[in-house]
Structures are given as C-alpha cells and as structure tokens.
Amino acid sequence: MPVTEVVLAGGARLRVDGDAHDVEGVILSAARGSLMELAWLVDAETGLRAGVNPEHVVMVRAIAPDIGAA
Numbered sequence: 001m002p003v004t005e006v007v008l009a010g011g012a013r014l015r016v017d018g019d020a021h022d023v024e025g026v027i028l029s030a031a032r033g034s035l036m037e038l039a040w041l042v043d044a045e046t047g048l049r050a051g052v053n054p055e056h057v058v059m060v061r062a063i064a065p066d067i068g069a070a
Contacts, residue, residue: 003044003064009056016041016050020062030054
C-alpha cells in the first residue's frame, strides 16, 4: 500500500494511506467543496480516519511507493 505524507501549516506531519496523486485529489476536492469541508484521510499508522482542513496543507509527498505499480 502506498503511503503519502501530508505536511500542515505549523509543521505537523500526517502519514496517510494512498498514492500521493489520490491524496492530492481528496484534498483538492475538499478545498472546492463547501465552507470548512475536511479532507478525510486514513492514518497509515493507526488505520483511523483523520479530517484535515485543506487550507492548512502546505506539502504532499510520496513516502512509500506502490510496490505493485507498473
């Protein structure tokens, strides 16, 4: 399973399940949604869902590539 790191304003880092491109899409979709819509992601370490305010995201980067990707 690919893992992506999301860096928030203030330096907090969250590692989430999913390809960086897909995580970016979730964040952009929330940003285009209604006021205060959160981007819901799955924490790679705990498996729990986490809501992220898209306005606080400063960087998204791939951590672990998808082994099965061609």
